[in-house]
Amino acid sequence: MAEASISVDRDQLSCPVCLDLLKNPVTVPCGHSFCMDCINGCWDQENQSGVYSCPQCRETFTPRPVLRRSYFIAEMLEKLKKIELQAASPAGPGDVECDFCTGRKLRAVKSCLTCLASFCEAHLKPHQEVPALKNHKLVKASKQLQEKICSQHDKLIEIYCRTDHSCICYLCTMHEHKGHDTVAAVAERNQKQDELKQIQKKLQQRLQEEEQKLQQLKLVMNSFKCSAQAAVEDSEKIFTELIHSIEKKRSEVTKLIRAQEKTELREAEELLEKLERQISDLKRRNDELNQLSQNEDHISFLQSFQNLCISSEPEDSSSISVCEQLSFDAVRKSVVYLFFDLKQRLEHFCNKEFGKLPQGKRRTRPDSHTSHQSLIH
Template sequence: MAHAAVLLDEDQFSCTICLELLKNPVTILCGHSYCMGCIKGCWDQDDHTGVYSCPQCRQTFTPRPVLNKNTMLAEVVEKLKKTGLQPAPPVHCDAGPGDVVCDFCSERKRKAIKSCLVCLASYCETHLQPHYESPPLKKHKLVKATGNLQEKICSHHGKLLEIYCRNDQQFICDMCTIEDHKGHNTVSVATARTERQKQLGVTQSEFQQRIQEGEKELQDLRQAVQSLKHSAQAAVEDSERIFTEVKELIRVQEKAEVSRAEGLLERLEQEIAELRRRDAELEQLSHTEDHIHFLQSSKSLCVPPGPGDLPSIKPLFSFESVSKCVSELKERLEDVCKGEMSKISKAGRAVGIYGCFTEAGEPSEARATAAEVETCPLCMEPLQKKQRLICTHAFCTVCLKRSVGRLGLQCPVCLKALKVVGDQPDGQMTVKRRQDCFGKECFCITYNISSGIQKEAHPNPGKPFTGIQTEAWLPNPCNWESKTYEGQEVLRLLQRAFEQKLVFTVSFKYTATGGAADRVVFTDIPHARNLYECSEDGFLKKVRAALRVKFIK
């Protein structure tokens, strides 16, 4: 066994939670080993969920596994404690680019294999031997060779950073806990790592869930595209079939009408020829001097053609009505297609998370934001009470509120932190404490926004607007139960709203002379313009409610 230890590394017998040699080692179902106390403490924090996981591979177990001591591993660890690690004969390896260099090699720099957190130095295989052989050095903490040892040392006390301060969120040494961080909430670095790893595990699960949801939406969109293609192909085939039948009907009707017209033409030509013959005979008869012949011949020539002699000429069938119907149908089809394609285009541009495509159908790096499309990406309808986020995506107020209830305070398209922003021009907000007519404390808020040029988000980009300088009042009543001042809380929320450019906007109005005037005005956040409005019951609640709609709370 002693000979086997020669080829073993101490890290193989260290607990990944406390980073020390295993104490009462246990091996869990996934095959990883830990100190019994470490894994118990880790799983005790998961009792409220009922799901237990391995800190290394994150494999989950339900119910909580029963822990039994690994006797064989315990014996190996005990022998290692007694004999120490006896590494194999040194294998000299010169340090290369990116390798940690041994601090004790004087001539040829060797590659370091271990770093000592007590000596604050790195050692190659040769210079590491004393740490395996000398009893005092055996107690030193060895880790894998690292080049940033100074980052693990306290700059004030020169001691190892092995404690994490939750209050200040920084790594400290044991001396810091009795000086600058006295009384702070501190834990060991190993415990902090375990807690953070759990948080990352939860975050990773959320990412995986969002990926699954995104893949499902992507699959639904692809199916919708396929359905659209099949529907379009079916519509084209039906249209071709229907119009082919219409063409055949038109040709049959055309053939019948042409045949009837040609018959009428032939009869009409015959009748005209007969009339011309009679006319010539009458002309010739009118010049004869034989009265008896004239009277005998004129009797038959003067008989006019009967009703049945001339063909009955009816109006020919016209295809103008057919052409008109086809033209109207074409226009209606074009309108329907344009409307549907517009919806599809807006939907595709609004769902920027899936990317865009070039004219050739290839994926493009360009992504359209909801700010470019006046359509809500959630309901695919025109924006109602538009809410624009700092990531430039815009949504209906109701749709965004539902999304927050489902996903939390994050953009439902790009998943960035949700922060509503407005189109308020740059300005200043100052606050002074005052007293109202009853001697109660209140705040006097002064807003000052200078005139300037409108930007892209304003009604008339590039045109000037008139600024504003005004005052507003805010009460500051004391809640004696909680011993808090509600006005101070609302004031902080108003300051956030001003920073997010939500208090004012540029409104397009008409003057009495009919000219246009763009000026800065208040949004729908209530403001008291005098002390009387300020003292109205429920005024602060109205302000809170208006800010809550803009997700400021």
């Protein structure tokens, strides 16, 4: 029997955290796979509540799942690496070309911030095997390596100027930025990373508060709908006991309730949409902050940090309040009062008129107290 072949895309075997091919792959209970170090790193950074989540789908697990190496995925990774080495694809439109390929340029898989060059799988091997090159900083293949070179001094940008909030090279500290408050980019990155965690913490707290408001509003709306339906049903029961001459009033009360219900629900739905938009914006910002926190490139991180973290905060919804008691009890009470008032008037009229009839022809009536109690219950 011929051996079955399976086509696997490289992206399918990439870690959602580091975006590189899986290393020591493990699969969490929801089915998503990660590098062992990446998923442990994510879970180690989470709070100590004992609840752990998948970085991709956000499904939560309690207690912390035991991670074991996925041998099936590991075998597929080995096969994929062999296939890529045997038939490396040339760089296409939008791909980063390998700087060391001669003739046909292959697609680069990594860029070195130390060498300021990009490498395909074959030419990347020295960085993985030569001890002197293993300390070089490798990132995802990028076309923007030139942006990491100072345009004035043609030196690697590796210093951050806190005075001017800009990334500079070491020669800049001797000229344009002389006397400024400067630190190594990696040191500033670590500080900003702590600030980023605080921002994320506040954002996640806001997100939880907004989601709680959303759930609370949904519960109130459901209770309000039930109350409105109960008011309509009670009105129907009461009005069906009345004579056909008040049929028009019954319809008017029903329309009044429905109109008020529609008005209140429309306002509640507008509030619901506003909360959903704000929650969506908070989630989007949280995703952007997550992506920024996972950026391995210190310079790119610092260049993006200012615009992302100093941008305007989402619209504050603290002024939004959710009314927890929406009902038609007042309408119901008014209708009951109207019913008894009309019924008493009707009984009084009937008793007065029945009294004029001969005793032998008087008709019996059900006890009024019993009738009232049956309507109430």
